[in-house]
Amino acid sequence: MKINSVKAIITGGVSGLGLACARKIISEGGSATLLDINEDAAQEVLGELGSRAFFVKTDVSNEESVVNACQTANENMGGLNVAINCAGVLSAGRVLGREAPMASDYFAKAININLIGSFNICKTAANIMQNNEADTDGQRGVLINTASIAAYEGQIGQAAYSASKAGIVGMTLPMAREFTRIGVRVMTIAPGVFMTPMVAGMPDDVKAALGAAVPFPSRLGNPAEFADTMKHIVENTYLNGSVIRLDGAIRLQAK
Numbered sequence: 166m167k168i169n170s171v172k173a174i175i176t177g178g179v180s181g182l183g184l185a186c187a188r189k190i191i192s193e194g195g196s197a198t199l200l201d202i203n204e205d206a207a208q209e210v211l212g213e214l215g216s217r218a219f220f221v222k223t224d225v226s227n228e229e230s231v232v233n234a235c236q237t238a239n240e241n242m243g244g245l246n247v248a249i250n251c252a253g254v255l256s257a258g259r260v261l262g263r264e265a266p267m268a269s270d271y272f273a274k275a276i277n278i279n280l281i282g283s284f285n286i287c288k289t290a291a292n293i294m295q296n297n298e299a300d301t302d303g304q305r306g307v308l309i310n311t312a313s314i315a316a317y318e319g320q321i322g323q324a325a326y327s328a329s330k331a332g333i334v335g336m337t338l339p340m341a342r343e344f345t346r347i348g349v350r351v352m353t354i355a356p357g358v359f360m361t362p363m364v365a366g367m368p369d370d371v372k373a374a375l376g377a378a379v380p381f382p383s384r385l386g387n388p389a390e391f392a393d394t395m396k397h398i399v400e401n402t403y404l405n406g407s408v409i410r411l412d413g414a415i416r417l418q419a420k
Contacts, residue, residue, distance in 0.1 A: 166304065168396050169194030172242040174235060176225050176252035176286055179206040181361040182311060183251035185388035186395050190247075191217055193396075198238035200225065200286075201252070225252050225282030235289045246297055247399060248290035250283040250310045250333075255363065256325040272325045279329035283310050287340060287351070295347035302402050305348040309398055310337065312355040314410060318417035330355075334408050341406030350405040352398045357412025359386035379413040386411065 171190050177183035178199030187197045191214045200223035201207055207220040219241045223234040239245040256275035260267050287308050294306030312333040319327025333353055341351035358364070358375050364385065367375075376384040394411055398404050 171195035172244045173197045173247035174238045175249045176200045182391045185392040189392035196242045226277040231285040246306045253279045275325040275329040280332040303348040308351045310353040321420040338406045353408040355410045379415045
């Protein structure tokens with residue numbers, strides 16, 4: 166699939182990694198619908214991206230909201246062949262905090278948004294994609310999830326976040342195997358430390374320390390590099406059922 170033929174939905178699409186993917190797709194001739202909860206930021210972004218960009222306010226953890234958003238996106242773009250999951254929350258905190266153990270609903274929030282939200286998008290988008298016309302490989306669509314290197318080397322304070330991202334890694338292969346019958350590929354990107362809005366707000370010395378911890382290149386990841394990886398996944402049909410670490414060879418320490 167060429168990037169200029171992409172009709173994508175992108176969760177978390179109005180900022181960070183999701184916005185970088187939208188910019189890449191739009192700049193190369195495709196269309197994108199941004200699924201996000203931030204309506205104010207969306208209006209500014211739509212002005213930048215132009216007429217092939219759309220927005221639907223969406224709560225990815227709510228099944229009905231996701232179904233309505235995917236249907237609206239399909240109608241607005243005249244099709245849907247790529248889904249990119251970038252929506253997520255950090256949910257930092259120790260299991261045994263100074264005052265009390267972590268509340269179950271705090272842990273569940275990370276699971277509901279990061280993991281179940283990605284699952285909701287994947288199943289709903291795949292249900293639409295299975296009706297697409299197949300290409301010469303029998304391909305009808307591509308699903309791209311965002312995990313994290315914390316899925317493999319979660320640090321102290323990342324139990325909830327790491328569990329949610331490890332779940333995304335764990336569902337990649339079985340979902341890809343199941344969707345072979347409908348011609349939909351499933352891939353996951355596990356980014357390292359990237360210059361997202363959350364990191365951008367940190368003090369300069371903290372950002373410098375984070376970048377210095379990366380073996381090579383010793384810097385924070387650029388969201389455009391995440392978008393380049395997304396493009397490669399879309400265009401390389403033989404990529405399926407795997408997780409790509411995009412991290413400059415960093416391996417997280419305990420803390």
